[in-house]
Amino acid sequence: MAQNASRRSLLASLATLPVTAAGVIPAVATAAETDGVLLAAIDCFRNAVAAHNAAIAADDDAMERYEAPEFPETLYVRNTDCGLVVPVGYSGRGGERRYFKEVTIEYLRTVPCERxxxxxxxxxxxxxxxxxxxxxxxxxxxxxxxxPWPEAQARADEIVSAWDALQAELQRRQDACGLTATHATLETTQLAYANARDVLLETEARTIEGVIAKAAAIMECCYPGADGEIDFASDVEEAFAGPALALTLTRNLHKLTRVA
Known part of the structure; x- marks a missing residue:
């Protein structure tokens, strides 16, 4: 769900949801009493998908507004740092400059420099x-x-201070563009989506109309629409953990055929 491909497929499915729903509900209405629990789970799932789509769109908009600060020169490894600590990470910016990563910086924060x-x-x-x-x-x-190693400790303190200043600036910019808030909402709606999805998969369809309604709700979530840019199979695998989807429909259909 976190990948852009899944985001786009969910957004595309949201646009087609009323059309699909209109085609399914009349057929299921005759079995509403028998499949009432399932229909409630489907409604909950559709609402969760819609809320998550809206959160994704808001998060994408905030990301467009976000501008990351420059990486501080202080955090790049200097030739004189070789005896201080083994640095971790490479910038990948042309000359592959080494830089201090968080794990090393936290070590410098908590462990005094000694020789x-x-x-x-x-x-x-x-x-x-x-x-x-x-x-x-x-x-x-x-x-x-x-x-104690005063010279190394002074450099370590400089590195830690630069890192803390960078984190504060990152947070300030994320707050300013709304990214902090949209990330929180996105996480909440992702959990709600996952819960609604799991309930839908676990809720038994007691009629063939219920099986069709469950499959339709799943298609609404994953089918990319007319443009076909998103691979349906991989989207289903990501959104429904693949086998869980096949199992729920197979179990429901098998039980119905045994009853018949």
């Missing part, structure tokens, strides 16, 4: 060595400690 300092001194008899070993001059005691 390993090596301490070495000649061994002494107090250290447990013999006089011969000490006078030989070849025995050196070595230990390593981790100490």
């Amino acid at each position: 390993v300092v090596t301490h070495a001194r000649p061994a002494t008899m107090e250290d447990g060595f013999t006089e011969k070993e000490v006078t030989s001059g070849i025995d050196i005691l070595v230990r390593h400690t981790r100490e």
Whole structure:
């Protein structure tokens, strides 16, 4: 449902929905009492599709208005950063410039920058060595400690600050063009659509008219219309998880033939 192809097919189906519905409902009306639960599920599904279509259109409009900020120069990796942290990510902008990604930046935010300092001194008899070993001059005691690294920490703080400023600007621009609100609405309508779809698939058709009505509602959602730009099979696979659609219609038809 999130892909543009599915968005366009849903929008196209919305335009044809009243025509299709007008052709189906009279035939089903005779079985309204028997298939009342199914008809309610179909209405709920159609309403969910319409609401989701409207949310998609609003989100597309907001996206058209949105202008992303420039990626800060501070977040690109410098030659002097090699000892700071292993950077992650490539810009893909011509020269494949490396940049710090969020996972690395969050590491820099939470873990202080330190460097390993090596301490070495000649061994002494107090250290447990013999006089011969000490006078030989070849025995050196070595230990390593981790100490704060001010220069690296200053660079890490610069990177984190630039990232936070970028996120704030992204959010400001998304709020200003309405994208934040449309994203939230889109998520809500997507969940409502998924729930209505699942209820429709799980609701049994008790008459052959009910089976036809269920199939018609599905076609309304997925069929691309006269232009045929969207592949029907792949759209059904995405919108209805393929096998679930085949199973619900097959089960309903099989049960009806057994009853008959």
